[in-house]
Amino acid sequence: CHLVFKDAGTPWRRARPAIAALLKPDLFREGCDGEAVDWACERLGARAEERKLLLVMSDGSPMDSATNLANDAHYLDHHLQDVVARHEQAGRIGIAGVGVGLDLSPYYSRSHVLDLAAAGGAAMFLELIGLLAGFHRR
Incomplete structure (x- = not known):
């Protein structure tokens, strides 16, 4: 499973909802x-x-x-x-x-x-x- 929260071509403003997913601890078990x-x-x-x-x-x-x-x-x-x-x-x-x-x-x-x-x-x-x-x- 490869998760990309913000790729190089996406502006920070548009990536904010995806970056917020970093706060979900259940995504990072392995x-x-x-x-x-x-x-x-x-x-x-x-x-x-x-x-x-x-x-x-x-x-x-x-x-x-x-x-x-x-x-x-x-x-x-x-x-x-x-x-x-x-x-x-x-x-x-x-x-x-x-x-x-x-x-x-x-x-x-x-x-x-x-x-x-x-x-x-x-x-x-x-x-x-x-x-x-x-x-x-x-």
């Missing part, structure tokens, strides 16, 4: 983070823009019951690390991870922990802008 990053990079790679950045917001817990039953406990973690490393090495897309209360540095070379309890709305956006500002044109 998620193959590596597969989602791979899929998002494929979609971004097909776009015409010269500069491409992927901002991944995550709870840092790749989880899929069927995959965990068939593989070792860290299979999805390793898969995410491999996928991110592959795309970062290719250099076509800048990837940054934003951990919702969790450090994502084991997965993403550029990451930031977002403390929802401490940061107010404007402060949160300034933190994210600071993270994205670290990407420079090549």
Whole structure:
């Protein structure tokens, strides 16, 4: 199941109802983070823009019951690390991870922990802008 809350071609104003779905906790029981990053990079790679950045917001817990039953406990973690490393090495897309209360540095070379309890709305956006500002044109 791939959920797109806002694609690059949709204005923020029109995407607000879809983005509000992020507040529904029952949507996020399971998620193959590596597969989602791979899929998002494929979609971004097909776009015409010269500069491409992927901002991944995550709870840092790749989880899929069927995959965990068939593989070792860290299979999805390793898969995410491999996928991110592959795309970062290719250099076509800048990837940054934003951990919702969790450090994502084991997965993403550029990451930031977002403390929802401490940061107010404007402060949160300034933190994210600071993270994205670290990407420079090549």
